[in-house]
Each structure stands twice: as structure tokens, then as C-alpha cells.
Amino acid sequence: MKHIISIKDFSREDIDTLLARAGAIDAAPQIRKTLDGKQVALLFFEPSTRTRMSFTSAVSRLGGTSITVDSVEGSSISKGETLADTVRVVSSYVDAIVLRHPKEGAARLASEFASVPVINAGDGAGQHPSQTLLDLYTIRQSMPLDGIHIGLLGDLRYGRTTHSLAYALSNYDVTLHTIAPQTLELPESLVAELHKRGCRVEEHEDITDIMPELDVIYATRIQRERFPDAASYYNVAESYRITPEILEGHKEGMIVLHPLPRAGEIDPRVDALPCARYFEQAGNGIPVRMAMLEEVI
Amino acid sequence: MESGPRGLLISPIKDGTVIDHIRAGAALTVLRMLGITGQTDEELSIATNVTSMTGGQEGRKDIVKVSNRELSKEEVDRIALISPHATINIIRDYIVVEKKGVETPKLLYGIVRCTNAGCITNANEPIQSAFEVTEDGLHCLYCDTVITTDLENHII
Ligand SMILES: [Zn+2]
Numbered sequence: 292m293k294h295i296i297s298i299k300d301f302s303r304e305d306i307d308t309l310l311a312r313a314g315a316i317d318a319a320p321q322i323r324k325t326l327d328g329k330q331v332a333l334l335f336f337e338p339s340t341r342t343r344m345s346f347t348s349a350v351s352r353l354g355g356t357s358i359t360v361d362s363v364e365g366s367s368i369s370k371g372e373t374l375a376d377t378v379r380v381v382s383s384y385v386d387a388i389v390l391r392h393p394k395e396g397a398a399r400l401a402s403e404f405a406s407v408p409v410i411n412a413g414d415g416a417g418q419h420p421s422q423t424l425l426d427l428y429t430i431r432q433s434m435p436l437d438g439i440h441i442g443l444l445g446d447l448r449y450g451r452t453t454h455s456l457a458y459a460l461s462n463y464d465v466t467l468h469t470i471a472p473q474t475l476e477l478p479e480s481l482v483a484e485l486h487k488r489g490c491r492v493e494e495h496e497d498i499t500d501i502m503p504e505l506d507v508i509y510a511t512r513i514q515r516e517r518f519p520d521a522a523s524y525y526n527v528a529e530s531y532r533i534t535p536e537i538l539e540g541h542k543e544g545m546i547v548l549h550p551l552p553r554a555g556e557i558d559p560r561v562d563a564l565p566c567a568r569y570f571e572q573a574g575n576g577i578p579v580r581m582a583m584l585e586e587v588i
Numbered sequence: 589m590e591s592g593p594r595g596l597l598i599s600p601i602k603d604g605t606v607i608d609h610i611r612a613g614a615a616l617t618v619l620r621m622l623g624i625t626g627q628t629d630e631e632l633s634i635a636t637n638v639t640s641m642t643g644g645q646e647g648r649k650d651i652v653k654v655s656n657r658e659l660s661k662e663e664v665d666r667i668a669l670i671s672p673h674a675t676i677n678i679i680r681d682y683i684v685v686e687k688k689g690v691e692t693p694k695l696l697y698g699i700v701r702c703t704n705a706g707c708i709t710n711a712n713e714p715i716q717s718a719f720e721v722t723e724d725g726l727h728c729l730y731c732d733t734v735i736t737t738d739l740e741n742h743i744i
Pocket of ligand 1: 728
């Protein structure tokens with residue numbers, strides 16, 4: 292039985308296969324009825340409306356039905372039932388489980404107790420493979436993954452989306468440019484791992500140093516609670532904000548991505564520029580999640 | 589074990605296991621790792637901060653003798669985590685029938701607690717902690733946390 296728990300379980304070949312499948316779905320969504328007669332449980336122990344909606348939509352577009360548990364209150368969870376028991380019971384109702392849970396490693400645990408495939412829809416600050424796959428899919432819509440220079444911008448220390456994306460991209464011949472204030476750089480252990488996997492990582496503090504070389508800018512949120520006071524936060528936030536002026540002189544075909552929701556990281560004036568791809572990126576969650584469901588069921 | 593007057597610190601045992609060259613001060617942690625407590629009924633001799641002829645930490649070591657019990661390789665390998673130079677002697681009828689070093693196991697189940705409070709292994713679930721032993725430290729197979737320091741304090 293196949294589960295999708297962590298992007299680290301994916302080889303380059305696995306990623307390519309899944310992205311190709313998402314591409315085929317995108318090209319002809321109406322002819323897929325792969326989940327006809329199948330039911331998927333969406334177990335959401337942590338609120339995440341977008342991810343849940345996107346999985347619900349993906350299931351129904353494949354002809355399947357979904358049942359959702361999205362409130363801990365009133366369910367047996369609040370009566371002290373373990374996740375292991377919940378998953379064992381729910382397994383007997385459905386053909387697959389999509390799990391969102393506040394504890395890291397919850398999806399791994401669920402896969403050990405479930406008798407149906409488990410897809411991780413985010414566990415705590417841990418893994419969120421569908422996000423990474425849709426990020427890769429969006430880049431690949433514009434350019435091949437090999438040979439690109441990608442700038443990861445913002446809070447790279449605590450932002451899990453950049454960690455998994457960096458890890459996944461290390462399967463390809465890419466140069467990662469980290470653009471972050473010193474206190475929010477990628478964790479050293481991750482950089483060491485990326486180096487070990489043959490990935491080039493270059494650290495920058497100022498995006499203008501590297502702007503003309505970038506094929507992709509992946510912006511993420513800088514959280515206010517990481518700073519001692521409002522003033523130092525606004526200073527940093529301001530200098531990591533993508534504006535049309537910052538983007539001037541960018542490489543031809545360069546794209547700007549963001550996992551959304553955004554706070555102030557991208558000036559709304561950027562939305563109208565051809566390089567702005569973050570809304571398509573969000574929309575790509577559907578074919579990518581459809582491909583993930585097809586992959587495991 | 590050294591011969592000579594130091595041997596008098598703990599008397600020889602007839603049958604059982606002698607764990608020698610334990611890092612000085614770590615004997616009690618070793619017992620805890622083996623599940624030996626005041627409530628279990630093994631006959632024990634413990635010597636700590638014994639002068640060691642063969643080096644060890646500043647020339648001192650701990651020794652633990654467990655009578656009437658032959659510890660398994662798996663049980664003993666856990667000790668490698670905190671005392672990689674320990675040696676194990678299996679004794680039968682006062683004779684050392686087997687002498688071996690400890691080996692660091694590749695996978696650890698239920699021995700170390702994950703330092704990440706948000707890790708599912710620290711929730712009330714019917715699972716054991718699981719770590720892969722890598723050159724960087726202990727890698728939690730559930731949440732990816734790597735424990736690099738202070739291992740002794742995380743042993744369950
Ligand atoms: Zn853990």
C-alpha cells in the first residue's frame with residue numbers, strides 16, 4: 292500500500308511521474324473518473340480551510356465522495372481517543388485518508404495504523420508534501436527544473452514550505468539562493484544536507500544583489516512574532532517586500548511564487564505583472580492533489 | 589577487568605554479565621537503560637569512578653556486575669549511546685566465556701524520548717519512539733528532529 296507522508300520519500304523519478312500525471316489531468320480533467328465509487332475521509336484535526344477545500348474538490352473531480360471530520364469538539368477525539376484508534380476505525384469506512392494534524396509525525400503514525408492509504412495534508416510544523424509538489428508543478432509549467440536559479444525569500448528558518456521545497460529541488464540541478472535576514476536563514480543542518488545532496492546554496496541578505504540571475508522568486512511570510520519589537524519587524528519586512536521596482540531588470544521568463552496567504556510580502560501592484568504566478572500556483576493544488584489521490588488509491 | 593587490588597572493589601561473580609569500561613559516572617544511567625531498578629531482583633554490584641589502567645575518561649571508569657543474568661546483545665548495545673568503549677563479559681562458573689565490545693545500533697525503538705514537544709511520539713499514542721542513528725546524531729523517524737547533544741537526559 293502506498294502512502295504520501297513526506298517529500299523526502301520521493302525520488303526524482305517519483306516526483307517527475309506525479310507531476311506528469313498532474314499535467315495530464317490539467318490537460319483533460321473531465322475524462323477522469325478514477326475515484327468512481329470511492330470514498331475519502333478528510334480528517335482535519337487542525338483548521339485549514341484552503342487545503343481542505345482543495346482536497347474536497349480534487350476528490351469530487353475524480354468522481355469520488357468525501358466525508359470530513361474537521362472539528363475535534365464533539366468527536367471521540369475530545370473523549371481521549373488516540374489518533375491510532377481513530378485511523379483504524381475510519382479505515383474501515385473509506386478507501387483513503389487525508390490527514391491534517393497539529394502534531395509532527397502524525398501522518399507517519401497514521402500510515403502505520405491505517406489499512407487504507409494515507410495522504411499527509413500537513414502535520415504540525417512538519418511535512419506538507421502536496422504544497423511542495425504544487426510548487427514544483429508551478430515552476431515546471433514555466434521552465435524545466437534542471438538548471439534554474441531559485442531565490443527563497445523571507446523567513447527561511449521557520450518556514451516549512453521552503454524547507455521541503457529546497458529538499459525536493461535538491462533532486463535536480465538547481466542553485467538555491469537564500470535571501471533572508473541573518474536570524475532567519477535556513478537551518479544549518481538543512482544547508483549541510485542540501486550540500487551533501489550536491490545542491491549549490493548561496494546565501495544573500497539583499498535581493499537586489501542577485502535579482503538579475505533569478506529564474507524563480509519564492510517569497511514567504513516573515514512572522515512578526517520572530518522579532519523583539521514592532522519597529523525591527525517593519526524594517527525587515529519592508530526590505531523583503533517584492534515590488535515592481537525591485538523586479539526591474541529581471542531575467543526574461545522569471546516568475547514570482549508565494550504559498551499564500553500573503554501579508555505584505557508582495558506589493559499588490561505586482562499582481563498585474565506577467566511574472567506573478569502565485570494565484571495559478573494556488574489553483575494548481577487541484578490537479579496536483581488529484582494526481583496524489585490517483586497515485587495512492 | 590584489571591587484576592590486582594582494584595579487583596577487590598567488587599567480588600567476582602559466578603554467573604552473569606560484567607559491563608566494564610563504562611564512562612565514569614554513567615553506571616546508573618546504564619542500569620536504567622537496561623531496565624534494572626531497585627524493584628527488579630537482579631543481584632548487582634556497581635563500582636563508580638574506578639581507576640582504569642586502560643584509559644577511559646581521565647583514567648576513570650564505572651563497572652556494573654549483574655549476577656544470574658546474561659544480557660542480550662541488543663540490551664547491551666544501547667549502552668553504546670552513552671559509553672561507546674564499554675565492554676561486555678559474559679561469566680559462567682567464574683569464567684569469562686564471551687567478551688565483546690558494544691556496537692551502536694542503527695535504529696533505536698523506545699529508548700530515547702524525542703526532544704520535540706510537538707512530536708507525535710510525545711503524545712498519548714500506542715507507539716514507541718523511533719530514531720535512526722546517524723553521524724549527526726539521533727534522527728526521529730516521525731518528526732525529523734535530530735538530537736545531537738545531551739543524550740543521557742533523553743533516555744527513557
Ligand atoms: Zn520526534
